[in-house]
Amino acid sequence: MATIDLGKIKLVWRGTYNNSTAYVVDDLVAYTDTGVLSTYICVANSTGNAPSSGGTAHASWNYVSQGQAAETNASIRTKVEAATDSNVFTDADHTKLNGIEASATADQTASEILALINSSTIATSGIITDGKGNVRSIIINNQTGAYTLVAADAGKAIYITTGGVTVPNAVFSAGDAITIVNNSGSNQTITQGSSVSLYNTADGTTGNRTLAGRGMCTLWWANSSDAYISGSGLS
Numbered sequence: 001m002a003t004i005d006l007g008k009i010k011l012v013w014r015g016t017y018n019n020s021t022a023y024v025v026d027d028l029v030a031y032t033d034t035g036v037l038s039t040y041i042c043v044a045n046s047t048g049n050a051p052s053s054g055g056t057a058h059a060s061w062n063y064v065s066q067g068q069a070a071e072t073n074a075s076i077r078t079k080v081e082a083a084t085d086s087n088v089f090t091d092a093d094h095t096k097l098n099g100i101e102a103s104a105t106a107d108q109t110a111s112e113i114l115a116l117i118n119s120s121t122i123a124t125s126g127i128i129t130d131g132k133g134n135v136r137s138i139i140i141n142n143q144t145g146a147y148t149l150v151a152a153d154a155g156k157a158i159y160i161t162t163g164g165v166t167v168p169n170a171v172f173s174a175g176d177a178i179t180i181v182n183n184s185g186s187n188q189t190i191t192q193g194s195s196v197s198l199y200n201t202a203d204g205t206t207g208n209r210t211l212a213g214r215g216m217c218t219l220w221w222a223n224s225s226d227a228y229i230s231g232s233g234l235s
Contacts, residue, residue, distance in 0.1 A: 185213035
């Protein structure tokens, strides 16, 4: 009668592989090959034959569960950088940023920024504006009654229907200019304010001026108290 070894009906776990142990078919062992722990099954009686070497199983063994080498920081970075949707900086990106940082200066002062602007040419197909509006247009200040000029009027056109315009003292600075347009068919008075010298460029005299209906004139300030006026329909 045949003898049946009941101990070999199932796989036998033999623990960690031992080079001096005699293994038989269906023995299971754990073995670390080049730092990677895996599980093996013996497929041919074997003694002294390591289950694998360099990731290749010995003829007497098969892998049951093959482990994976632990990821290093370098290998993880390489895989992440290679992914098209990782949105991370590569070494090349860091190199560029380091170059920008090395070339950067401290926060620029107002005078440095102004010097940079003054030395540059601005070219655009869009509209350039400032606090008053499009710099290529003369902004209109519509008035329908007697009006005294204010600092914000510098660079604008006063478009007035009636009441006249008063020019005040110590409001404007050297280089400021204002245009006055008489939006009516009647004369309007341009009043020289107290302590103001409003010079008529036609004859050099000072004083109040009359701007005829539909007339237009321009005032230019030499300083806060002296302004020059000229135009069409001015007397």
